[in-house]
Amino acid sequence: MVVKDFRRSDPLFRLLIGPILIRRERGALKKLSDVEGVPHLVESINRYAIVIEHIDGKSLRDSCGPVPEGFFDRLAEVVRAVHERGVTHCDLRSSGNVIVANDGSPYIVDFAACVLQGRGWNPFINFLFRQFAAADDHAVLILKRKHAPEALRPEDVEQLATPIPYEQFARSFGIAVRNLTRRLLTRARPDKG
Ligand SMILES: Nc1ncnc2c1ncn2[C@@H]1O[C@H](COP(=O)(O)OP(=O)(O)O)[C@@H](O)[C@H]1O
Ligand SMILES: [Mg+2]
Known part of the structure; x- marks a missing residue:
C-alpha cells in the first residue's frame, strides 16, 4: 500500500493545504473506484492522510527499455474512462504519474491536481472541464511521442501539432500542485515537468 500523509509537514501547510489536496485525491479515487487502471482507495485515515493500493511496477519516469506494445x-x-466519470487529471505530462504495471498494463496515479466536473448545468464549468480533458488527451500523446514514437499514428501527429487553448494553464496548475505536494511530503527538490 501507499500512504499519502501530510501530518508531518510544516504546520501551516498541514493545516491549510494538506486537507485540500487529500480531499481532492480522495474524491477522485472514490469516483474512479471501478476504473481499471486507477489504484483503489484503501482507507481514508483522516483529513491529512489516505491509503492507496500499491501498483507493482515502475513509473514511466523510472522504467527503462521500451513500453509494452499498445x-x-x-x-x-483509461483516461477516457476517467473523463467519463467526471474527473480530469491535469498532471499527466509528468511521467512519474503513469505506471507500467508488471503485467504491462497502464495505471494513473496522483490525482492531487485533478479537476472535477461540476454537478449542475453550468456552461462555463463544463467548458473548462472539456478543456482540461483535452489537455489530458494531449498529455498522453506527448508521453507517447517521448516513450513510443514509433507507435504514433498520423492522426496523433496532427493532434500534437494542434495547440490546446488552455493547456499551458492546466499544465502550470498541475506542476504547481505537484511541486507543492513534493515539498510537503518529501525533501526532494521541485521540478519543472
Ligand atoms: N499507488 C501507487 N502505486 C505504486 N507507486 C506509486 C503509487 N502512487 C505513487 N507511486 C509512486 O510514487 C511517486 C510519487 O507519487 P505521486 O502521487 O505522483 O506524488 P508527487 O508527484 O507529488 O511526488 C510516483 O511517481 C510513483 O512512482
Ligand atoms: Mg506525481
Missing part, C-alpha cells in the same frame, strides 16, 4: 492506446482508454 501501452499508450490502453492508457488513452
Whole structure:
C-alpha cells in the first residue's frame, strides 16, 4: 500500500493545504473506484492522510527499455474512462504519474491536481472541464511521442501539432500542485515537468 500523509509537514501547510489536496485525491479515487487502471482507495485515515493500493511496477519516469506494445492506446482508454466519470487529471505530462504495471498494463496515479466536473448545468464549468480533458488527451500523446514514437499514428501527429487553448494553464496548475505536494511530503527538490 501507499500512504499519502501530510501530518508531518510544516504546520501551516498541514493545516491549510494538506486537507485540500487529500480531499481532492480522495474524491477522485472514490469516483474512479471501478476504473481499471486507477489504484483503489484503501482507507481514508483522516483529513491529512489516505491509503492507496500499491501498483507493482515502475513509473514511466523510472522504467527503462521500451513500453509494452499498445501501452499508450490502453492508457488513452483509461483516461477516457476517467473523463467519463467526471474527473480530469491535469498532471499527466509528468511521467512519474503513469505506471507500467508488471503485467504491462497502464495505471494513473496522483490525482492531487485533478479537476472535477461540476454537478449542475453550468456552461462555463463544463467548458473548462472539456478543456482540461483535452489537455489530458494531449498529455498522453506527448508521453507517447517521448516513450513510443514509433507507435504514433498520423492522426496523433496532427493532434500534437494542434495547440490546446488552455493547456499551458492546466499544465502550470498541475506542476504547481505537484511541486507543492513534493515539498510537503518529501525533501526532494521541485521540478519543472
Ligand atoms: N499507488 C501507487 N502505486 C505504486 N507507486 C506509486 C503509487 N502512487 C505513487 N507511486 C509512486 O510514487 C511517486 C510519487 O507519487 P505521486 O502521487 O505522483 O506524488 P508527487 O508527484 O507529488 O511526488 C510516483 O511517481 C510513483 O512512482
Ligand atoms: Mg506525481
